[in-house]
Amino acid sequence: MSASAGSSRLKRMTKRTEFWIFLVLIVMCIFIQARSGGQLFTANTIVTILRSMCVDGMFAMICLIVMVSGGFDLSFPAVAALAYSLATTICLNNGWCQTNPIAGFVLSIIIGAVLGMLNGWIISNFKLNTMIVTLGTQTFFTGLSMGLLKMKEITSTLPAGLASFGKWALFTVKVDMNGRELSYDMTGMFIPFVIFCIVTSFVLNKTMFGRALYAIGGNETSAERAGYNVKRIKFILYTVVGAASGFVGMVRVCMARQSIPKAMIGKEMTIIPAVILGGASIFGGEGTVFGTVCAVAIITVVSNSMLLIGIDSYWQDFFNGLIILVGVTVSAVQAMRRNK
């Protein structure tokens, strides 16, 4: 009895996309490790890779919960950009954030939430296709930032509280490079990334709100008939997603120690495919935090280790594109089989 239950659990596990994604990640790491002469699993490379995963990983969580509900959010980079540009400008003009970054984050989250509310209001009230709506608001928010508000780049004048928060290191790795000692900081922004993953996973699996997102992604009519207030859930979802985008945008400002209004353009085109690669279905109702983290790791490892195995970095887009195509095709083939 227990043996058969165990084997059926194993069978179920091998059916899941995230299991295979995880396997691909491991195999790929071993391959790169071997080809690069052991350069991947060194303290400084790992610290660098984890650092570049933080922001993309958090954005991926945002995309994941929207995609689980059967929607697409193309506007999150524009929301993040407008939120952090406006927040840093306000802080700069008022002399805030000199010692701590709190005011900047609070402002960015609030602005993000307001912009997300607009998405949520349009999507839930007019029952429109989410991709079309967020494509529209994306352009609208960018236009608002550039045209009406005339957001400027803030680099050296970035408030000290934000800049120093971005330098926060959990620990420092020192490497001896031909007699010169180089130090690599393990960024403190890894903490919010981990918290994001835990919270997303908790919400998706342990709350009725999270199950509602899966239910709506699976069959919206059924979710309505089952007693979910689909309209309200969607409104809340897009508002929360907007607020989270504002937060992540601000993390990026702190890490880069500059606020560039145009820095986020096109971000959705790399994050969304990564989430799909991680097992989220383009038709909604499927996707896990674990799979998404693995997919983000694959893409980050590939782009960071091209040079390690002696491939010119301009091949990076080529390989990223290839990985994404494979991921999306696998996802579509699976969906097709299921519908058969």
Added chain:
Amino acid sequence: MSEYLLEMKGICKSFAGVRALDHVNFKVRPGKVMCLAGENGCGKSTLVKIISGVYTRDEGEVIFEGQPVTKITPAEATRMGIQVIYQDLSIFPNLTVMENLAINSEITAGVKFVNRKRWEETAKEALSKIGYNIDLYAKMGELSVADKQLVAICRALLFNAKLIIMDEPTTALTKKEVDALFTTVRQLRDSGIAIMFISHKTEEIFEISDDVCIMRNGKNVYSGLTSELTPDQFTYYMTGRELTNDRFEPKNISREPVLKVDQLTLPGNYENVTFSLRKGEILGITGLLGSGRTELALSLFGLNNPKSGTITLNGSQVKITSPMKAQKLKIGYVPEDRLTEGLCLQQPIADNITLASLKRLSNALGILKHQDILDDAQIWKEKFSIATDDVRKFASTLSGGNQQKIVLSKWLSNDLDVLILNGPTVGVDVGAKQDIHALVHELANEGLAVIIISDDLSEVVTNCNRVIVMKEGRIVGEMDGDQVTEDNILEIIR
């Protein structure tokens, strides 16, 4: 307490001035199966939505367990013990069986967090209500329609249902699955639950129901005991016209066969299939699901290439490798699932009808002649009496029966030698069914060779002058003329 569980008197409902329900009366007895019958668009679903609280009635009285009910909301309906199992079953294909079973009651209870243990207990309790056994962690989308239906029934039972409304539950089921469903329905009935069964299939209604309420054009034209009704009366009430079940009499059979199939084999699908078909004949191919009948049909239309054997058409041997090739050879195929395989619902009726004959309707440069398309469609609309005022309307505006007429006219508007119909009247109501059969008879007598593939034995018997019975991929019997009876076929199939 009243003898009736639910009484509805003088129910009226209008939408934008159009009367959908006109003084409908009926009663539901506890522990009985009540059938609500009627053709598409007669107001059945509006009535169901009023009972379940989705719509509010304009006029009329509702009495539930002897108490008058003034206003029904969906929540109120659930509280009273009314559960609707919709045709699409309202399931979540991406979630597990356990989640599908428990999610509704969790939402109703208004909890905020997920408690796996409680979900599992709820799910087990639901399954125990009808003693049904299934893997709780299986994905819902991977189950068969019959299993999905049982899960939906179990879920409804969790709410201490007193009245379960099933909206056309047998549409996607095989005969065997229907029998299993009926066993469950009887089990529920015997436990005191009232079942309202919505259907338009005559045989099923007579098999399962105690009471029947027949609706036509928003009015109920009959309500009473099923046993006091004959099938002919039933059909009359449904359609409002006397239907004659004319058996097909071939008048014009050609001497030479138009199609000859010899030792056709595709391992795993069918083996050593040999038969011939002459012009003016209607040949029935029947058998249970999985007998190879559909696979064979697909091979004749170039969608399932056979491994060995020959197909001879008009005396010359042919290889049918693609649907395009089949069309060139003047073979037409109307698929089982017309909605996904045979129709573009969001396209005008005229475009659907002429889809297979665009070559004829375009000029030398391949540019379409718009007026010719409309004229062509108009001819078919009249010939087939397709119920629409304008052929430029979308196909989705029509009922199932009329949609099927479009699919047929699409193929017939090309000059054909052989027409293959796979389940031509699945999900079609009696009136439209009659129209389709009559037209097929006419076409055969005009010299077309027709193959009907169906598991609806009464359809096969009334329409075919010759029948081939398949079982596990082989032909196990052939009969013609007076030998074609339901009993004879059943004897071989079993």
